[in-house]
Amino acid sequence: MRILLGLVLFVAGIAGLAWWGSSHQARTIEDEVEVAAKGVVTGAIHPMRVEVSGRDITLTGTADTEDELIDIVASLDAVEGRRVVRSDDVDVLPVADPYETALAKGIDGSLSLTGSAPSAAQAEVAAGHGATGAMDLPLASGAPEGWTEIVGAGVDALGPLDEGSFALTGMTAILSGTAATPREAKAATTALNALPEGIDRVVSVDVLDTGVVSFELIYDAGEGLSAFGTVPENFDAPAMAEALGFTDIAGDTTTTFGMDAALPERLSDLPGLLPDLERLSLRDEGGQIIATGVASPGLDPGYVTSELRATLGDDARIEITAGDAPDDWVTRTNRATGADQVASAGYWLPVYDFEISKQACNDAAAQVQAGRQIQFVTGSAELDTASMSIINDMAGLLLHCTDKIGMRVTIGGHTDSQGDDNENYRLSVARANAVRDALVARGVPAGRMQALGFGETEPIADNDTEEGRAANRRTTFEWPK
Known part of the structure; x- marks a missing residue:
């Protein structure tokens, strides 16, 4: 009996040992299959999961393409010890052809991404670049190599722009939008240098401020000042008006960061010339000055041209024509001088309004001539063109x-x-008569004027100096008391 019991126990031990060995070996093989299977899917583009049960392999997740799935299944089929490979639950991404992804930058600076992403990992990288909506993009295969670098270059290119879009279509990247200045436009274009090799680029960026000064400044003696075009932001239309002695300016201008460095000085010297002009159009094309205009009636256009050239520079293009005579007794306010004017005998003369007396008229004549003199061509009685303005002012006074x-x-x-005393006397008489004739031509009654020559007999300064002699060469207007 004991022998029988011992034999039974021996057999049972041998069987248990065999069962334990078989079970242990099966688990070992299953573990080895699982490790090998997981190694196969480690290099997959998208997350994939393998489960091993009884040496059967079940594959789930997402495959980038059918070819990738076939390769993975083939690799799993080659795992030693496996029995069955199941891949029915694997999703294969659709193929996008052409592959499209687009970035849009709004006026608030936000970046939104639309289209497709190659993988969740790459979408996460795009989101890290600041592209809103990247994690919500549907996945699709067929993206160009370096998709994240392409999106990153798009983000960087849109950064300097006020607004715009960056679109990837197949192997072409398209950047469009608006830039504040050429500097920002260049920065946006330069950012595209980070695009991977093989990606074509198309750029269409509008520059809001090109930095080019291009405007027309118009002066009209009766209407005033106006400006149109693009003016420097640090010397805008109101600043131009102030430089010309005006408090207001009409027109429509925009500003640019560009500058014509010589412009302020040029305009600051113009106010003294405006009374000689009926109209002046001053165009500035990136520093090139083009001036066209009409001289005041009776003024020599050549004289006005020479005065403008001295102010605007020898490189300025200037064309001044003669002014038409206005109809007699038309009145206006000259916007450059602020003085009321009346047309007389084809000239614009200032209107005076004070109680007439000899003393008042003498005082007014002295004021008209303060700081300036009627001048003649050297050695003759021919009036210098530069004296036409004072002749007009004096004609207005004498009319009154x-x-x-x-x-x-x-x-x-x-x-x-x-020189000779007698010659000086004859010259003084001729010059007084020349002034009288000029005043008559402007409508002053000839019978109310008497021209006398005094030669050198009534000096008011020392004839031993040039300054003194210049002061003594003069024309006087007196109402005898």
């Missing part, structure tokens, strides 16, 4: 002061002491 009965003015010609 001779309007009262008994008011007669004496026009005196005076010379310095250089």
Whole structure:
């Protein structure tokens, strides 16, 4: 009996040992299959999962393409010890052809991404670049190599732009939008240098401020000042008006960061010339000045041109024509001087409005001539063109002061002491008559004026100096008391 019991126990032990060995070996093989299977899917483009049960392999997850799935299944089939490979639950991404992804930058600076992403991992990288919506993109295969670098270059290119879009279509990247200045446009284009090799690029960026000064400044004696075009932001239309002595300016201008460095100085020298002009159009094309205009009636256009050239520079293009004579007794306010004017005999003359008396007229004549003199061509009685303005002002005064009965003015010609006394006397008479004739031509009654020559007999300064002699060469207007 004991022998039988021992034999049974021996057999049972041998069987248990065999069962334990078989079970242990099966688990070992299953573990080895699982390790090998997981190694196969480690290099997959998208997350994939393998489960091993009884040496059967079940594959789940997402395959980038049918070819990738076939390769993975073939590799799993080659795993030693496996029995069955199941891949029915694997999703294969659709193929996008052409592959499209687009970035849009709004006016608030936000970046939104639309289209397709190659993988969740790459979408996460795009989101890290600041592309809103990247993690919500549907996945699709067929993306160009370096998709994340392409999106990153798009983000960087849109950064300097005010707004715009960056679109990837197949192997072409398209950047469009608006840039504040050429500097930002260049930065956006330069960012595209980070695109992978083989990606074509198309750039269409509008620059809001090109930095080019291009405007027209218009002066009209009766209407005032206006400006149109693109002016420097640090010397805008109001600043131009102020430089020209105006408090207001009409027109429509935009500003640019660009600058014509010589412009402020040029305009600051123009106010003294505006009374000689009926109209002036001053165009600035990137520093090139083009001036066209009309001289005040009676003024020589050549003289006005030379004065403008001295102010605007020898490189300026200037064309001044003669002004048409206005109809008599038309009135206006000259916007450059602020003085009321009346048309007389084809000239614009200032209108004076004060109570007429000999003293008042003498004082007014002195004020008109303060700081300036009627000038003549050297050695002759021909009026210098530069004297036309003062002749006009004096004509307006004489029209007013001779309007009262008994008011007669004496026009005196005076010379310095250089040269022959008799010749100086004859020259002084001729010059006084030349002034009288010019005033008559402007409508002043000839019978209210008397021209006298005094030669060098009434000096007001030392004839031993050039300054003194210049002061003695003068024309006087007096209403004898």
